[in-house]
Amino acid sequence: MIRMGGQRRHAAMEETRRTIGVSYDMLWVRYFALTGDTAPIEVEAYLQGLMPLPALQEDILDQALRECARESDPQRPGDRDTPGESPA
Template sequence: MNHDLQLHALSRAFSRAGLTPEQLWMRYFALGGAAGLMEVEAYLHGLMPLPALQRDMLAHAINERFDELNQPHRVPYTFPAQASGPLLDGLRKAPPERLVLPVDDDRRSAGGPVSS
């Protein structure tokens, strides 16, 4: 996903999620986020970039909030440019920690080694 598109989606979702910046940061930090509160706020305002993994953790924190609110909205996650077609479409809403599962399943069905 394009950095600018993800930033726009994150900013819009943040305003819908009903969280304060501190609440969002606490959720993000609990997921393993490495940026500080000021960096997260600066990112949401488009003042500084964040690495893809950190953006995905923010997206996941907001998506978890949407789950709590039973809202269908989702912030998309970052994907490699090589991913395409049904794989990309099917994984677009998956949380980052689950993205390795389809690769492991493919290796298992092919009889190859599975990373742990």
């Protein structure tokens, strides 16, 4: 789960998305490929803090973002080093 300090999950995911330079559209395609069923505009609205997503959809979006982060930096050893994630 991507989190930063006391930051809300959507804000941490949005910060990670910007950091790795993935567009909303590219993130949504990955999310959809992982069985995400929320419309692209709703995913963008969630990341901007404008609407909630069901917990399962948040988890799928989180996984999609992790995969995008790994692709942006293939040297990254694993999920725990995803930008925006706090240490366990």
